[in-house]
Amino acid sequence: MKVVISGLGVVMPGAWGWDEAESLFSAADPKPVDIDRSAGYHREGGSRKALLVDSGRMGEWLSPMAARRMSQASRFAVCASLMAFHDAGLKPQSEEGTTAVVMGTTYGAAFVTEKILRQILLEGPESVSPALFTESVANAPAAQIALAVGAKGANTTVTQRQASVIAALKQGVGLLMRGVADRVLVGVVDEMAPLLHSILDRFGGLARPEHNGAEVGRPFDDRGSGWMGADGAAVTLLEPEDIVRRRGGSFRARVLGAGMAFDPGAPRSGWGTVPGPRAKALRAFLVENAGSPRVIDRVVCSAGGLPEADRLEARMIREVLGDGSLPPVLAPAASVGNHGAALLAGSVLAAAGATFGPTPGFGVPDREAGIIPHDGRTLPAPETVLMTVCAPGGSAGWALMARGLEV
Amino acid sequence: MKVVITGIGAVSGFGWGVEKLWRGLESGATSIREPSVFDVEGQRTTLVAEVGPPGPDAQAEIDDLRNLSRADVFAVIAAREALVRAGVDAGGPRTGVFCGGSTAGMAECEDFVGRIVGVHPGKPTLRLLASQQLNGPGDAVARDIGACGPVIGFSSACASGAMALGAALEAVRSGDVDMALAGGADSLCRLTYSGFNALRSVDPGVCRPFRRDRQGLSLGEGAGMLVLEPLDRAVARGAEPLAELAGYGASCDAHHMTAPHPEGDGALAAMKAALMDAGLESLDVGAVNAHGTGTPHNDQSESCALRRLLGERSLEVPLTAPKGALGHVLGAAGALEAVASVLALECGTIFPTAGSTPADPDFGIDLVLDEGREMFRGKQTWISTNFAFGGANAALVIRGLV
Numbered sequence: 127m128k129v130v131i132s133g134l135g136v137v138m139p140g141a142w143g144w145d146e147a148e149s150l151f152s153a154a155d156p157k158p159v160d161i162d163r164s165a166g167y168h169r170e171g172g173s174r175k176a177l178l179v180d181s182g183r184m185g186e187w188l189s190p191m192a193a194r195r196m197s198q199a200s201r202f203a204v205c206a207s208l209m210a211f212h213d214a215g216l217k218p219q220s221e222e223g224t225t226a227v228v229m230g231t232t233y234g235a236a237f238v239t240e241k242i243l244r245q246i247l248l249e250g251p252e253s254v255s256p257a258l259f260t261e262s263v264a265n266a267p268a269a270q271i272a273l274a275v276g277a278k279g280a281n282t283t284v285t286q287r288q289a290s291v292i293a294a295l296k297q298g299v300g301l302l303m304r305g306v307a308d309r310v311l312v313g314v315v316d317e318m319a320p321l322l323h324s325i326l327d328r329f330g331g332l333a334r335p336e337h338n339g340a341e342v343g344r345p346f347d348d349r350g351s352g353w354m355g356a357d358g359a360a361v362t363l364l365e366p367e368d369i370v371r372r373r374g375g376s377f378r379a380r381v382l383g384a385g386m387a388f389d390p391g392a393p394r395s396g397w398g399t400v401p402g403p404r405a406k407a408l409r410a411f412l413v414e415n416a417g418s419p420r421v422i423d424r425v426v427c428s429a430g431g432l433p434e435a436d437r438l439e440a441r442m443i444r445e446v447l448g449d450g451s452l453p454p455v456l457a458p459a460a461s462v463g464n465h466g467a468a469l470l471a472g473s474v475l476a477a478a479g480a481t482f483g484p485t486p487g488f489g490v491p492d493r494e495a496g497i498i499p500h501d502g503r504t505l506p507a508p509e510t511v512l513m514t515v516c517a518p519g520g521s522a523g524w525a526l527m528a529r530g531l532e533v
Numbered sequence: 534m535k536v537v538i539t540g541i542g543a544v545s546g547f548g549w550g551v552e553k554l555w556r557g558l559e560s561g562a563t564s565i566r567e568p569s570v571f572d573v574e575g576q577r578t579t580l581v582a583e584v585g586p587p588g589p590d591a592q593a594e595i596d597d598l599r600n601l602s603r604a605d606v607f608a609v610i611a612a613r614e615a616l617v618r619a620g621v622d623a624g625g626p627r628t629g630v631f632c633g634g635s636t637a638g639m640a641e642c643e644d645f646v647g648r649i650v651g652v653h654p655g656k657p658t659l660r661l662l663a664s665q666q667l668n669g670p671g672d673a674v675a676r677d678i679g680a681c682g683p684v685i686g687f688s689s690a691c692a693s694g695a696m697a698l699g700a701a702l703e704a705v706r707s708g709d710v711d712m713a714l715a716g717g718a719d720s721l722c723r724l725t726y727s728g729f730n731a732l733r734s735v736d737p738g739v740c741r742p743f744r745r746d747r748q749g750l751s752l753g754e755g756a757g758m759l760v761l762e763p764l765d766r767a768v769a770r771g772a773e774p775l776a777e778l779a780g781y782g783a784s785c786d787a788h789h790m791t792a793p794h795p796e797g798d799g800a801l802a803a804m805k806a807a808l809m810d811a812g813l814e815s816l817d818v819g820a821v822n823a824h825g826t827g828t829p830h831n832d833q834s835e836s837c838a839l840r841r842l843l844g845e846r847s848l849e850v851p852l853t854a855p856k857g858a859l860g861h862v863l864g865a866a867g868a869l870e871a872v873a874s875v876l877a878l879e880c881g882t883i884f885p886t887a888g889s890t891p892a893d894p895d896f897g898i899d900l901v902l903d904e905g906r907e908m909f910r911g912k913q914t915w916i917s918t919n920f921a922f923g924g925a926n927a928a929l930v931i932r933g934l935v
Binding site for chain 2: 167195227231232233234239240242243244245246247248250251252254255256259260261262263264265266268269270272273276277278279280281282283284285286287293296297300304306321325328329385386387388389390394395403406407519520521
């Protein structure tokens with residue numbers, strides 16, 4: 127069975143939907159905003175900005191009454207899922223067959239968790255809101271998607287830090303291959319609450335204010351000091367290719383496979399420096415699923431400007447694809463911040479031949495990384511896209527996508 | 534391909550290890566009692582199934598112990614026990630780890646936030662968050678055993694552990710891995726305790742699944758880890774398989790965020806899917822290890838689904854529900870209850886549902902009460918169910934190896 131992405135829904139900072147995402151990646155002009163620091167979690171001199179979704183656009187997809195019962199993450203995920211159905215030319219709640227849902231998340235319900243913890247700690251446990259609690263579980267977005275589109279198939283939420291997006295893709299493809307679902311919504315969602323932002327900053331993950339006060343995610347750049355915290359969701363609709371063709375539909379991309387590996391020697395909260403088992407597993411994956419690493423003509427990576435992370439991912443890519451003949455490398459996190467939605471949406475758009483502008487924030491190559499990300503020149507549509515992610519703690523993942531079918 | 538369970542490990546309110554788990558379950562006792570891990574002042578209820586302190590050697594030689602969450606430690610100890618039982622050194626690129634959990638290091642995160650907002654003493658040290666994320670227990674296991682294959686965390690609330698086992702089953706079947714450590718781990722924390730109390734879902738007494746006077750769930754903590762591998766591989770290396778993980782099924786109610794479908798539509802679909810995956814029919818079911826949270830609506834919905842699955846046999850197929858003994862261990866429930874199913878199959882005894890009040894006669898089920906019951910010969914197929922917030926349902930089919 128060939129698995130294709132028949133629809134994509136995107137809710138990202140600066141982009142609602144396919145067309146706006148295409149424009150966003152093409153313009154390469156991220157617009158960070160101030161994060162709410164009023165609770166006092168943040169340290170002096172730390173990061174102050176994030177790339178955040180314009181949630182005022184939600185009304186296009188979700189009624190205020192429905193939105194009121196959801197966390198922000200659930201709202202993003204539901205909107206992106208409805209978009210994915212629409213993009214595929216299908217109608218939620220009325221399609222025959224079984225729809226399954228697999229969602230990935232890096233941090234879970236950050237806003238709701240923060241609110242509940244404050245209620246417990248500052249006002250006492252009896253003040254906890256039951257409505258908030260039901261949205262505090264990591265699978266709340268997947269459950270809300272099921273309610274919104276009438277998805278009665280398997281409903282799974284996976285979480286493997288930044289590699290959650292690949293874990294979700296892998297599980298989703300598996301459901302179709304086993305024939306237990308007719309279509310699968312596969313996506314990833316995260317939100318950026320003030321507490322989470324301050325914690326990521328304390329761990330040294332976020333871009334620091336530069337001399338002019340700007341905070342910039344600079345992938346593979348010598349000046350990189352961290353990534354841009356961000357929120358958003360991207361959801362794909364996966365279907366068997368023959369089903370889509372039979373109804374005369376088009377599809378954005380093919381999914382050729384997804385794989386994951388773990389380095390037990392990596393630091394618990396860091397990336398480490400040795401691609402070792404991860405590079406070995408990636409090479410084996412490419413040989414099995416693409417025949418050879420040489421067929422890759424586009425890489426979409428998770429690099430967002432944190433030197434330790436970017437360097438490890440760069441080493442892994444270079445070790446497998448070869449130093450001298452690297453295909454163009456895209457780093458969508460530079461445009462929309464570090465979250466799985468950036469990687470998933472960026473990969474699907476790349477596979478579909480979308481235009482990408484120069485990598486925002488890049489200017490001075492980091493010699494240790496040894497990768498010059500895409501400079502904005504016009505590229506031919508790729509045949510085979512490799513999507514990669516390296517997560518702190520040891521996980522890494524990758525997926526292969528190929529060009530879709532436009533009708 | 535037959536996938537077998539060659540090792541099991543457990544940490545529960547009864548203590549550290551499968552032996553203590555089985556002794557507790559078989560006796561019909563409960564591990565639910567007053568907690569010591571946090572203060573319950575201001576809460577509606579005061580009982581939990583808490584894991585007591587480990588024996589002197591249980592945590593020995595765990596690398597970087599001070600940076601692990603309580604849930605991580607449960608997972609690592611359970612995984613080690615499972616590997617010893619399986620008689621194998623796991624690790625390497627062909628071993629994967631699939632671990633469910635709902636809150637992971639939340640208890641430690643609560644302490645961190647308490648320090649930030651000034652209600653807990655001490656500095657908000659990042660050590661408290663070093664393993665806070667939901668994938669923490671699975672990563673801790675992978676790190677401990679040296680696994681280099683896929684490591685995936687599952688967080689679908691109370692169905693997480695069963696989903697992790699289902700994914701592991703598929704990973705072994707498809708050849709993605711040769712061996713999987715799969716299960717779940719969760720620790721008690723204020724967030725879930727306060728949240729379930731806010732929902733009025735917690736029994737002020739001890740949880741009484743499927744009893745007439747049931748009033749809700751009791752929360753618990755612990756871990757269950759299982760070693761999965763293909764039967765031929767296990768036999769080739771001289772291992773003694775404990776049971777077969779024969780099937781997995783999942784569904785979603787798509788009905789309500791917290792309330793189950795009143796007729797158990799989703800639960801029924803998950804059980805049917807699991808049986809189909811195993812190549813079996815409802816006639817083959819010899820016993821049920823029910824989710825049985827003890828809340829009025831959940832037990833009603835689940836019993837309805839079981840009656841629809843089993844038909845007239847619903848009064849003949851023994852049903853046991855371990856949450857009266859173990860509490861609801863949330864993301865670890867499916868895993869710990871799978872371990873309990875394997876132990877029951879191994880011992881040939883269906884353990885009783887803890888408690889002393891009468892079963893709800895309206896349910897039309899054969900609830901195993903008071904003492905264990907011998908398993909019928911030729912009826913060694915268990916179905917183990919878990920149903921979560923958001924209507925996410927999962928079912929496992931576990932078979933004895935005759």
